[in-house]
Amino acid sequence: MKSDRLQGAFWIALGFAIFYASWTMDRLASVGVKPFSAPGLLPGILGLFIVLLGVAMLLRARFEKAEMIEWRRIVLPLALCLGFAGGMVGRGVPFWLAAWIFIAVMIWVLQHRERKLEGALPRLAAISVSIGLAASVAISLIFQELFLIRLP
Amino acid sequence: MEGLSALGRSIGAFAAFWPIVYTLGATLVGILIGCMPGLSATLGIALMTTLTIKMAPNDAILILICVYVGAIYGGSRTAILLNIPGTAANAAACLDGFALAQKGQAGRAMGIATTGSVVGSLFGVICLALFTPSLGEIALSFGAFEFFWLGVFGVMMTGSLTGDDALKGWIMGFLGLFAAQIGQEGIHAFNRFTFGSGDLAGGVSLIPALIGAFGFAEILTVLTAPQAQPIVNSVDSVLPRIGDVLRYWKTVLRSGVIGVYVGILPGVGEDMAAWSSYAAAKRASAEREQFGKGSVEGLIAAETGDNASIPGGIIPALALAIPGSAPAAVLMAAMIIHGVQPGPMLMVSQPQFVYDVVTMTLFATLAILFFGLFMVRPLLKIIQVPRSIIMPIIFVLCTVGSFSIASRLFDVYIMLAIGVAGFVLRKLGYPMAPFVLGLVLGDIVDKSLRRGLVLSDGSLAPFFTRPISAAIFAIVLFTVLMYMRKAWRRT
Numbered sequence: 001m002k003s004d005r006l007q008g009a010f011w012i013a014l015g016f017a018i019f020y021a022s023w024t025m026d027r028l029a030s031v032g033v034k035p036f037s038a039p040g041l042l043p044g045i046l047g048l049f050i051v052l053l054g055v056a057m058l059l060r061a062r063f064e065k066a067e068m069i070e071w072r073r074i075v076l077p078l079a080l081c082l083g084f085a086g087g088m089v090g091r092g093v094p095f096w097l098a099a100w101i102f103i104a105v106m107i108w109v110l111q112h113r114e115r116k117l118e119g120a121l122p123r124l125a126a127i128s129v130s131i132g133l134a135a136s137v138a139i140s141l142i143f144q145e146l147f148l149i150r151l152p
Numbered sequence: 153m154e155g156l157s158a159l160g161r162s163i164g165a166f167a168a169f170w171p172i173v174y175t176l177g178a179t180l181v182g183i184l185i186g187c188m189p190g191l192s193a194t195l196g197i198a199l200m201t202t203l204t205i206k207m208a209p210n211d212a213i214l215i216l217i218c219v220y221v222g223a224i225y226g227g228s229r230t231a232i233l234l235n236i237p238g239t240a241a242n243a244a245a246c247l248d249g250f251a252l253a254q255k256g257q258a259g260r261a262m263g264i265a266t267t268g269s270v271v272g273s274l275f276g277v278i279c280l281a282l283f284t285p286s287l288g289e290i291a292l293s294f295g296a297f298e299f300f301w302l303g304v305f306g307v308m309m310t311g312s313l314t315g316d317d318a319l320k321g322w323i324m325g326f327l328g329l330f331a332a333q334i335g336q337e338g339i340h341a342f343n344r345f346t347f348g349s350g351d352l353a354g355g356v357s358l359i360p361a362l363i364g365a366f367g368f369a370e371i372l373t374v375l376t377a378p379q380a381q382p383i384v385n386s387v388d389s390v391l392p393r394i395g396d397v398l399r400y401w402k403t404v405l406r407s408g409v410i411g412v413y414v415g416i417l418p419g420v421g422e423d424m425a426a427w428s429s430y431a432a433a434k435r436a437s438a439e440r441e442q443f444g445k446g447s448v449e450g451l452i453a454a455e456t457g458d459n460a461s462i463p464g465g466i467i468p469a470l471a472l473a474i475p476g477s478a479p480a481a482v483l484m485a486a487m488i489i490h491g492v493q494p495g496p497m498l499m500v501s502q503p504q505f506v507y508d509v510v511t512m513t514l515f516a517t518l519a520i521l522f523f524g525l526f527m528v529r530p531l532l533k534i535i536q537v538p539r540s541i542i543m544p545i546i547f548v549l550c551t552v553g554s555f556s557i558a559s560r561l562f563d564v565y566i567m568l569a570i571g572v573a574g575f576v577l578r579k580l581g582y583p584m585a586p587f588v589l590g591l592v593l594g595d596i597v598d599k600s601l602r603r604g605l606v607l608s609d610g611s612l613a614p615f616f617t618r619p620i621s622a623a624i625f626a627i628v629l630f631t632v633l634m635y636m637r638k639a640w641r642r643t
Contacts (some may be wrong), residue, residue: 007580011323018330021345028340036605039342042598043333046326053323056636060319077375078572081368085551085568090561095552103544110375110540135545143552148206152555152564 004057011054018047080106090152096140104132158504159281162511171214171515178215179519180527182222186238187534188542189230189374193223193239193422193479194588195366195550198359201486202553209490214512216486217466220479221273221516224422224458225524228265230535232258241422241461244430244454251446264448266524267397268404268455273517275408275456276415276463281510283416285503287471291496294472296607297615300600301624302474303593306418307586308628313420315583318635324582328590329597331356338599351562358485360554360563361570361591365584366478367550368571371543373578400449403433407456414457415464421477421585422458422465429457463513470494470506473596478585481592489557 022044027035035041084102089095107128115124143149165171178200185196196219204212227238232249245265252261294302307329311321334345335355346352397404407429414425433453434443443450465476466483473495475481484494492498492505499506523531554567574584608614616622 025344026342028342031340033340034606034610036610037339037602039337039340039344041605042601043330043344046330046333050323050326050330053319053326057319057323074372074376078372081371081547082568084547085564089551089555089564099548103548106544106547107540110543111538131541132544135548139545139548139552143203143556147203149203149552149556150559151552152559152561 003061005061008054008056008058008061011057012051013054015047015050015052015054018050019044020047022047076109077106080109095151096136099136099139100132102132103135104128107131155281155285155507158507159510162504162507163514166214166508166511166515171211174211174215175218175512175515175519176522178218179222179516180523182219182516183226183229183520183523183527183531184534185219186223186226186242187229187531188539189234189236189238191223191238191546192366192370193220193227193241194362194482195370196220196223197479197482197486198362198366199549199553201359201482201489202556205489205556209492210508212490213483213487213492213509214515216483217509217512218516218519220483221459221462221513221520222523223479224462225266225269225520226531228269228455229262229531232261232265234535239422241426241458242454243423244426244458245451247430247444248447248450248454251444252448252451255446257446260448261451262524264396264451265455266521268407268452269459269524270517270521271397271404272408272411272456272459273462273513273520275405276412276460277510277513277517279412279460280463280467280513281507284467284471284506284510285499287467288496288499288506291472292500294496294620295618296600296604297618297621298624299472299596300604300615301621301628302418302472303597303600305624305628305631306474306593307590307597308631309417309420310586310589311583312631312635313424314585315581317581318638320580320582321586324577324584325586325590328587328592329594330590331361331587332591332594333598338595339602351560354558354560354562356566356570356591357557357560357563358591359482359557360567362478362482362588363550363554364567364570365574365587367546367553368567369574369578369584371547371550372571372575374539374543396448396452400452403437403449403453404456406432406436407453408460411457411460412464412467415461415476416467418468418474418476418589421479422461425461425464426454426458429453429460463510466509466513470498470509471496475589475592478588481588485592 022040025040027033027038027040080102084098088098108124111124115121140151144151182196185191186193197216200216200219204215223239224241227242228245228249230236230238231242231245232253235246235250237243237246249261249265252258307325308322311325312318315321334352336343336353343353410429410432411425414420414428430450430453433449434440437443437449439447439449465480467476469475469480469484473484475484487494492502550567551564554563555561557563578584604615614621616625
């Protein structure tokens with residue numbers, strides 16, 4: 001999605017979807033609510049404005065040099081983040097353990113290429129495991145014991 | 153006189169052991185957050201809101217204000233030494249700060265940044281004390297019509313002024329306003345856009361959304377960029393030179409006024425204050441050819457402007473419940489979580505609180521002076537920690553922070569979804585600040601519009617005929633037309 005044209009089309013579609021959902025929303029007329037106090041009033045107006053701005057973008061159709069997203073570089077860290085927060089946390093794995101595993105694996109992944117060239121992979125393994133453990137224990141203690149906040 | 157005695161009471165209450173410990177600790181945390189490129193003041197306040205949720209309200213808000221002031225100040229360190237602004241607010245400081253550092257005057261540049269920040273904050277604190285009560289008094293005459301336009305004004309201004317493309321800014325603002333409509337609405341308790349989900353009925357919580365937009369999205373952005381190494385390692389004396397301030401007193405005063413003014417404008421944050429102050433200083437300067445090449449005046453203007461806009465941004469948040477910037481929006485949300493209801497009634501129901509905030513900002517300012525003078529070398533170590541170690545830890549904090557506000561896993565998923573969407577949108581040039589403002593102001597805009605229409609029995613006339621309402625509408629219209637023309641010319 002590099003051009004104004006594609007983005008404009010996306011916003012027009014989203015705006016129409018919002019407007020349609022607001023238009024078909026219950027106006028609560030059966031309980032005596034007046035149309036200008038209906039729950040869908042503002043969302044509907046917002047949907048229309050998003051359509052208008054999408055049209056403006058489409059008409060402008062300015063092809064710009066949008067920054068390319070380096071998905072190859074980001075895909076593994078992104079998957080790890082989603083796996084930790086969406087798959088491990090709150091699903092029976094103790095938080096400190098999940099955080100330890102996540103931080104250690106993430107540091108390993110982010111520094112792997114650089115350390116491999118230096119022939120320092122065993123050192124990297126030791127660093128990532130120890131930083132992961134220290135950070136996860138510290139975060140758990142600070143939140144749970146010091147500030148009395150429940151962890152997931 | 154009454155205000156002065158209230159301020160005296162506040163200072164007396166906060167000049168105790170624990171508040172001072174909190175001030176120093178939180179300001180240091182703020183400076184560290186500001187020092188690390190990728191961590192913004194907004195994220196810092198959002199994360200600390202979750203950590204301090206069980207604390208007494210005054211202690212928690214003191215900590216948040218100190219983090220705010222500390223983060224904006226701390227960002228100047230990275231701007232000077234790495235040529236990368238620690239927070240968006242310090243981008244203008246890069247121009248002359250880094251140039252001074254390259255000339256072997258990194259210490260002097262940091263001293264100037266400290267002086268500018270302290271003077272700017274103090275100027276802002278005075279304005280906060282003077283203007284908040286008066287603005288609150290004026291706002292008592294505001295009705296639903298005026299609050300509707302104020303909310304719209306905030307979203308449109310942020311959309312116009314943040315980022316390079318007003319069209320994209322407005323889309324993000326409207327998207328934020330829409331996101332605020334999801335869940336149970338406040339007038340008839342009707343569930344909007346929930347698709348039968350009980351979790352969605354609770355709405356899109358502000359703090360997890362902010363952590364997603366400013367935390368997770370930023371982590372992903374930072375991980376895709378190459379890491380910069382500090383170019384300047386040797387540091388000369390960081391002691392601020394009074395001569396620099398006295399020599400440029402007009403610039404300091406002008407930047408303070410601009411900073412506070414830009415801060416008061418709804419939704420326009422510290423970065424715009426720094427750029428506006430810098431531009432004004434350049435226009436008025438006799439040494440304008442030095443700007444960008446290591447001008448002391450340029451650095452002082454940028455740092456005074458961004459720090460003056462912090463108290464400036466808090467003024468409308470307290471008096472009108474319309475935050476002046478994204479970090480002020482989080483601060484306002486935190487105040488509400490702690491049982492303080494900002495808005496025109498604040499001066500009636502909790503007048504002392506306004507002076508408490510003035511005192512908190514004053515304490516934070518004194519703390520940045522302390523750390524600016526005595527903690528330069530240890531702080532330099534922080535920016536050398538590899539981001540491959542910092543970012544995974546920050547992400548764990550983002551996860552805990554999103555969960556701990558309401559102990560809902562759903563909030564963690566909200567953070568993830570907004571983070572990924574925010575990352576993609578950012579790469580496509582869509583600014584995040586209007587989205588945040590929209591999310592914060594969505595409730596006020598919705599309720600004010602419908603309440604206004606109920607009061608006028610469906611007539612739109614009062615929205616355009618009541619004097620203040622008409623004036624705000626005219627400003628909104630003027631802004632839109634001006635930026636529409638600008639956006640169009642870029643074709």
